[in-house]
Amino acid sequence: DAGITQSPRHKVTETGTPVTLRCHQTENHRYMYWYRQDPGHGLRLIHYSYGVKDTDKGEVSDGYSVSRSKTEDFLLTLESATSSQTSVYFCAISESKAGGNTGELFFGEGSRLTVL
Amino acid sequence: KNQVEQSPQSLIILEGKNCTLQCNYTVSPFSNLRWYKQDTGRGPVSLTIMTFSENTKSNGRYTATLDADTKQSSLHITASQLSDSASYICVVSLPLGGSYIPTFGRGTSLIVHP
Numbered sequence: 001d002a003g004i005t006q007s008p009r010h011k012v013t014e015t016g017t018p019v020t021l022r023c024h025q026t027e028n029h030r031y032m033y034w035y036r037q038d039p040g041h042g043l044r045l046i047h048y049s050y051g052v053k054d055t056d057k058g059e060v061s062d063g064y065s066v067s068r069s070k071t072e073d074f075l076l077t078l079e080s081a082t083s084s085q086t087s088v089y090f091c092a093i094s095e096s097k098a099g100g101n102t103g104e105l106f107f108g109e110g111s112r113l114t115v116l
Numbered sequence: 117k118n119q120v121e122q123s124p125q126s127l128i129i130l131e132g133k134n135c136t137l138q139c140n141y142t143v144s145p146f147s148n149l150r151w152y153k154q155d156t157g158r159g160p161v162s163l164t165i166m167t168f169s170e171n172t173k174s175n176g177r178y179t180a181t182l183d184a185d186t187k188q189s190s191l192h193i194t195a196s197q198l199s200d201s202a203s204y205i206c207v208v209s210l211p212l213g214g215s216y217i218p219t220f221g222r223g224t225s226l227i228v229h230p
Contacts, residue, residue, distance in 0.1 A: 040222065041222065042205065042220045042221060042222035042223055043160070043205070043220040045218075090159055092159075103147065103148065103209050103218070104162050104165065105162070105207075105218060107159025107160050108159055109158060109159055110157070110158070110159055
């Protein structure tokens with residue numbers, strides 16, 4: 001299994017509170033991603049990172065911010081959680097070199113967030 | 117409209133039977149197409165990968181096919197086992213700069229009954 005650790009694995013919080021999810025990898029992969037998975041929607045990209053301090057938005061980035069100060073850590077922050085952000089959040093990593101690796105995503109075990 | 121459509125949404129079969137899952141996509145051109153398996157409560161894991169020039173790829177009891185002309189892929193599972201119960205996700209990747217941007221289908225939920 002790829003060395004990806006997500007924390008916390010489960011969290012219940014109240015509307016309006018800040019929440020930070022952490023993704024830690026031991027594979028030294030360049031690319032890291034945050035997805036959310038909801039019934040009927042599948043996996044949707046929130047933000048991704050292509051290097052330390054290099055990040056970009058995905059299709060559902062509103063209400064989320066990310067930071068990557070070290071290769072191994074990618075943080076997802078909800079500044080003020082809302083009930084619509086109740087979801088399962090997955091971190092993924094890949095090498096994704098153009099002309100090289102085929103871009104396989106390796107996923108963490110997921111973090112289940114409930115916003116009351 | 118989702119760029120990657122999967123069918124059926126859910127499927128129930130008996131252990132030992134074969135089944136075929138479908139994936140239709142509009143993303144084009146693409147770098148590769150993968151099928152992932154996601155067990156309940158776990159993250160997805162890659163089963164197969166095909167480039168646009170490949171027609172078929174096998175991984176044990178799993179065989180994926182690709183028809184780039186009709187933009188369809190299928191995943192055939194032979195002699196199903198209880199452990200095959202999972203969600204199967206089709207993912208088409210676009211090359212973008214030095215990265216690959218994956219586009220996910222919504223998945224097919226497969227239940228294998230004894």
